[in-house]
Amino acid sequence: MSVKKITKSDFAGFVDALIRTENVIGVQAKGDRFDFAPLESAKDLRLDYDVTLQPPKKFFLPPTEVLVTFELGGPYKSQLDCRKFILMGVHPYDVIAINQMDELFRQDNYDAHYMTRRNNASIIACDVARASDHVFASSMNTAVVKEGYDILLTDIGDSYLMDAPTVKGGDLLAKAKGAVDADPKALSQRDAVWAHNKKSLNKHELKCDPAYLPRLLAKAYKHPVWEERAKTCFACGSCNQVCPTCYCFNVQDDVNWDLKTGERTRAWDGCLLDGFTKVAPDHEFRKARADRFRHRLYRKAAYVPQKIGGQIACVGCGRCVAACLPDIANPVSVCNRLIDDLGIG
Numbered sequence: 001m002s003v004k005k006i007t008k009s010d011f012a013g014f015v016d017a018l019i020r021t022e023n024v025i026g027v028q029a030k031g032d033r034f035d036f037a038p039l040e041s042a043k044d045l046r047l048d049y050d051v052t053l054q055p056p057k058k059f060f061l062p063p064t065e066v067l068v069t070f071e072l073g074g075p076y077k078s079q080l081d082c083r084k085f086i087l088m089g090v091h092p093y094d095v096i097a098i099n100q101m102d103e104l105f106r107q108d109n110y111d112a113h114y115m116t117r118r119n120n121a122s123i124i125a126c127d128v129a130r131a132s133d134h135v136f137a138s139s140m141n142t143a144v145v146k147e148g149y150d151i152l153l154t155d156i157g158d159s160y161l162m163d164a165p166t167v168k169g170g171d172l173l174a175k176a177k178g179a180v181d182a183d184p185k186a187l188s189q190r191d192a193v194w195a196h197n198k199k200s201l202n203k204h205e206l207k208c209d210p211a212y213l214p215r216l217l218a219k220a221y222k223h224p225v226w227e228e229r230a231k232t233c234f235a236c237g238s239c240n241q242v243c244p245t246c247y248c249f250n251v252q253d254d255v256n257w258d259l260k261t262g263e264r265t266r267a268w269d270g271c272l273l274d275g276f277t278k279v280a281p282d283h284e285f286r287k288a289r290a291d292r293f294r295h296r297l298y299r300k301a302a303y304v305p306q307k308i309g310g311q312i313a314c315v316g317c318g319r320c321v322a323a324c325l326p327d328i329a330n331p332v333s334v335c336n337r338l339i340d341d342l343g344i345g
């Protein structure tokens with residue numbers, strides 16, 4: 001389908017029409033910050049936001065969810081959430097994080113709970129209109145995105161461009177009254193937005209190509225930076241919680257008071273938290289805070305890339321930088337320190 005152009009007032013009409021018939025979640029102001037929440041009116045939608053407090057992962061992997069219920073002598077009952085929804089205003093780096101999660105939850109043990117939500121979602125992405133204080137998507141090659149969304153919106157002043165490469169996106173776009181084929185001038189305005197964002201979303205500049213990071217970490221396991229940084233780490237897990245690519249969870253069975261029925265739940269966990277690696281009989285194999293701090297970076301730039309074709313599992317959203325009170329979590333600052341000490345190559 002060709003790229004369409006729609007005026008901002010027609011776009012608001014499109015969003016209000018969607019809200020009347022669909023479950024729409026969109027970016028909204030929360031004080032002077034922003035977050036995803038159910039949308040009740042197009043006027044609440046803020047596509048000019050810098051970054052959301054939480055990434056959109058919670059709509060695919062909720063902080064807690066019941067996986068199955070069970071009863072004595074009876075069958076397990078899978079609890080799948082099959083509601084359809086539209087997620088509106090997802091920035092390119094978060095789309096890329098969702099694409100990575102899709103790959104991880106699809107491979108090996110197919111995760112029916114995640115994938116059901118994912119298949120029932122339509123993603124309306126939007127190019128970044130305002131850089132946040134800590135974004136470094138330009139350094140991570142995640143400032144613009146070419147796939148993984150159903151519609152991509154680009155603000156070109158008085159209008160949006162709407163690109164709908166999927167059937168789901170095309171069906172939604174067909175409902176946009178007033179949308180017309182984008183003219184060459186509008187398309188070149190979009191190219192200018194992309195070129196600008198590829199350079200400007202870079203509040204922290206990584207000193208190497210992200211593709212080099214696995215090789216950098218291969219020689220950094222015993223570097224003193226892990227101990228140095230971990231000295232002031234609170235082990236609060238905030239860097240895990242706000243990260244769009246952190247997906248670790250814990251699974252627990254709870255039996256009800258009747259001792260006949262119960263449920264299996266899963267809840268977010270985080271590798272920085274004490275107890276994350278505790279196993280029976282009370283053995284904790286990554287107890288030292290420095291080991292946990294190091295593991296987070298290795299997971300992002302060494303272990304997960306091995307599972308998803310070399311993609312680095314940090315998309316440069318900068319949320320962990322903003323969330324970390326002692327200011328030690330910034331992946332760029334850690335990696336640049338390693339580059340300074342160990343060199344490139």
Ligand code: SF4
Nearest residue numbers: 243314315317318320
């Ligand atoms: S590690 Fe930090 S900057 Fe990278 S994706 Fe996670 S929260 Fe964003």
Ligand code: SF4
Nearest residue numbers: 233234236237239324
């Ligand atoms: S947010 Fe900072 S202090 Fe908290 S666990 Fe992460 S690195 Fe440690």
